[in-house]
Amino acid sequence: xSTQVRTPLGEFWRRFKRKRLPLAAGVxxxxxxxxxxxxxxxxxxxxxxxxxxNVLAGPSWLHWAGTDVFGRDIxxxxxxxxxxxxxxxxxxxxxxxxxxxxxxxxxxxxxxxxDTAVMRLCDVLLAFPGILLAIAVVAVLGPGIDNVIxxxxxxxxxxxxxxxxxxxxGLKQTVYVQAARSIGxxxxxxxxxxxxxxxxxxxxxxxxxRVGTSILTAASxxxxxxxAQPPSPEWGAMLSDARSYLGVxxxxxxxxxxxxxxxxxxxxxxxxGLRDALDQKLRT
Amino acid sequence: xxxxIIRRLIGAVPVLVAVSIxxxxxxxxxxxxxxxxxxxxxxxxxxxxxxRTEMGLDGSLVSQYLHYAGQTLRGELGRSSKTRQPxxxxxxxxxxxxxxxxxxxMVWAVALGLxxxxxSGVRRGQWVDRLSMxxxxxxxxxxxxxxxxxxxxxxxxxxxxxxxxxxxxxxxFVLPSFTLGTAVAAVLARFVRSSYIEVAGxxxxxxxxxxxxxxxxxxxxxxxxxxxxPVITATGLQxxxxxxxxxxxxxVFAWPGLGRLLIDSVSYRDYxxxxxxxxxxSTEFLLINLIVDLLYAAxxxxxxxx
Numbered sequence: 001x002s003t004q005v006r007t008p009l010g011e012f013w014r015r016f017k018r019k020r021l022p023l024a025a026g027v028x029x030x031x032x033x034x035x036x037x038x039x040x041x042x043x044x045x046x047x048x049x050x051x052x053x054n055v056l057a058g059p060s061w062l063h064w065a066g067t068d069v070f071g072r073d074i075x076x077x078x079x080x081x082x083x084x085x086x087x088x089x090x091x092x093x094x095x096x097x098x099x100x101x102x103x104x105x106x107x108x109x110x111x112x113x114x115d116t117a118v119m120r121l122c123d124v125l126l127a128f129p130g131i132l133l134a135i136a137v138v139a140v141l142g143p144g145i146d147n148v149i150x151x152x153x154x155x156x157x158x159x160x161x162x163x164x165x166x167x168x169x170g171l172k173q174t175v176y177v178q179a180a181r182s183i184g185x186x187x188x189x190x191x192x193x194x195x196x197x198x199x200x201x202x203x204x205x206x207x208x209x210r211v212g213t214s215i216l217t218a219a220s221x222x223x224x225x226x227x228a229q230p231p232s233p234e235w236g237a238m239l240s241d242a243r244s245y246l247g248v249x250x251x252x253x254x255x256x257x258x259x260x261x262x263x264x265x266x267x268x269x270x271x272x273g274l275r276d277a278l279d280q281k282l283r284t
Numbered sequence: 285x286x287x288x289i290i291r292r293l294i295g296a297v298p299v300l301v302a303v304s305i306x307x308x309x310x311x312x313x314x315x316x317x318x319x320x321x322x323x324x325x326x327x328x329x330x331x332x333x334x335x336r337t338e339m340g341l342d343g344s345l346v347s348q349y350l351h352y353a354g355q356t357l358r359g360e361l362g363r364s365s366k367t368r369q370p371x372x373x374x375x376x377x378x379x380x381x382x383x384x385x386x387x388x389x390m391v392w393a394v395a396l397g398l399x400x401x402x403x404s405g406v407r408r409g410q411w412v413d414r415l416s417m418x419x420x421x422x423x424x425x426x427x428x429x430x431x432x433x434x435x436x437x438x439x440x441x442x443x444x445x446x447x448x449x450x451x452x453x454x455x456x457f458v459l460p461s462f463t464l465g466t467a468v469a470a471v472l473a474r475f476v477r478s479s480y481i482e483v484a485g486x487x488x489x490x491x492x493x494x495x496x497x498x499x500x501x502x503x504x505x506x507x508x509x510x511x512x513x514p515v516i517t518a519t520g521l522q523x524x525x526x527x528x529x530x531x532x533x534x535x536v537f538a539w540p541g542l543g544r545l546l547i548d549s550v551s552y553r554d555y556x557x558x559x560x561x562x563x564x565x566s567t568e569f570l571l572i573n574l575i576v577d578l579l580y581a582a583x584x585x586x587x588x589x590x
Binding site: 123124127128129130131132135136138139140143212216219220223224225226236239240242243246247250253257260261264265267268269272 | 421424524529531535558569
């Protein structure tokens with residue numbers, strides 16, 4: 001019998017699945033993504049259809065999470081809103097991550113003035129809290145969910161650029177990259193084929209860590225009126241509507257609020273778990 | 285130390301210049317006449333013409349920028365296109381409420397974060413540690429606006445103990461500063477814990493224990509003192525982030541501060557106020573970062589000499 005070979009990925013997975021909490025968080029997120037994808041089929045009502053006979057109604061068998069001021073079904077709005085909130089979270093982090101990976105590899109690989117310029121830019125961007133940077137970008141581009149995506153991408157970028165620059169510096173010195181270089185592999189191929197794959201594990205872990213933050217920031221911007229505009233069922237925007245009915249219709253806060261909290265918490269727990277599993281791998 | 289301070293002060297200048305170029309540029313990057321944008325939608329043609337002269341728009345871009353930078357340095361920030369009041373006085377009125385909000389939030393957040401972090405670190409793996417880490421990650425994951433709404437629901441609507449918003453007495457401070465400080469307390473608790481655990485694994489701590497130093501001295505003198513050095517930086521950075529978080533919290537609690545002013549001016553496209561606020565916030569962050577660096581250098585000579 002041959003002994004089983006332990007690949008780095010297998011090792012990583014083995015360590016990750018031992019922790020129950022991050023695994024549970026992953027399952028919660030999978031269910032949420034699935035619900036958002038299947039929204040047209042599983043949402044019990046049209047999220048935009050008003051029902052003026054059932055305004056601000058509390059939870060009932062018909063409307064599990066109650067209705068809002070227009071009589072719209074809140075559960076359906078939360079399910080449809082997942083499409084907005086989750087995709088804003090993912091798209092903005094992927095955009096920022098992509099830009100950060102490109103800048104990070106280039107600055108780590110070439111060094112010199114390009115490196116200095118990129119790192120100074122990152123220093124400046126990181127010196128400001130994300131939400132302020134996002135508000136500044138929205139101030140320039142105007143309110144709206146698309147601009148929120150760009151805004152979040154801008155403040156996610158430096159995190160990835162620094163991370164990838166660091167691993168590029170390390171990978172540049174590895175034997176296989178040196179070997180590839182010595183047989184005359186072009187610089188672009190070196191970066192793309194030999195260095196990029198090595199940086200990806202860390203990037204993936206940080207994506208999962210950042211998506212929660214991004215959803216939170218997007219929801220905050222929508223809450224203060226700079227993000228998703230009505231009638232979009234974005235979760236932060238739903239809470240912004242709920243603010244006017246405090247004490248009159250509490251369910252307007254409980255359900256969207258619990259959804260945001262659960263989502264962000266799940267991303268943070270999952271990200272922590274992934275990072276711990278990866279860190280151990282780096283240490284050994 | 286003086287040389288270090290001077291070096292850091294000079295280092296902050298290019299960043300401020302970069303920010304001011306961004307702030308200057310963004311009015312020019314927007315489609316439309318910058319003078320019209322700054323003067324506001326209700327300004328008359330004569331007002332716009334006057335604004336054009338005031339902004340020095342007839343000169344080259346470089347001279348326009350120098351003109352803008354000179355005015356900003358003299359504190360001439362123009363007039364709000366919404367209220368027609370000088371921007372400097374608009375901001376001046378709102379400065380103290382925001383400052384007090386962030387300071388009160390910071391005080392309790394640092395106190396709680398330190399206690400939670402140290403207790404977790406010392407009692408690593410025990411129920412106290414688990415509980416405070418669950419609280420911490422929940423605190424990090426709760427958006428400020430959600431926490432604010434929940435607190436209003438509980439303490440204002442149900443119990444009727446505290447006002448739902450506004451500014452004035454100490455009761456007005458309780459909910460907003462608790463809301464604002466929560467995330468910071470949570471981040472600090474996690475940071476202090478991991479810093480403590482890291483230091484507790486150092487050789488000199490083991491040596492101290494081995495040679496029979498009382499456990500209390502090991503915890504307080506050997507471990508805690510060293511573990512808290514990086515906490516200074518983390519705390520300072522969090523202070524900057526509080527100013528950002530204040531924007532959301534001020535909206536929830538109708539707090540008459542800088543954050544609300546910024547949101548209102550973005551919605552209204554009140555460019556003179558937006559420009560001034562971004563400039564002010566940036567300066568504050570740089571200043572805080574600078575103070576943090578100096579404090580850090582004061583406790584850690586290694587940094588100073590690099």
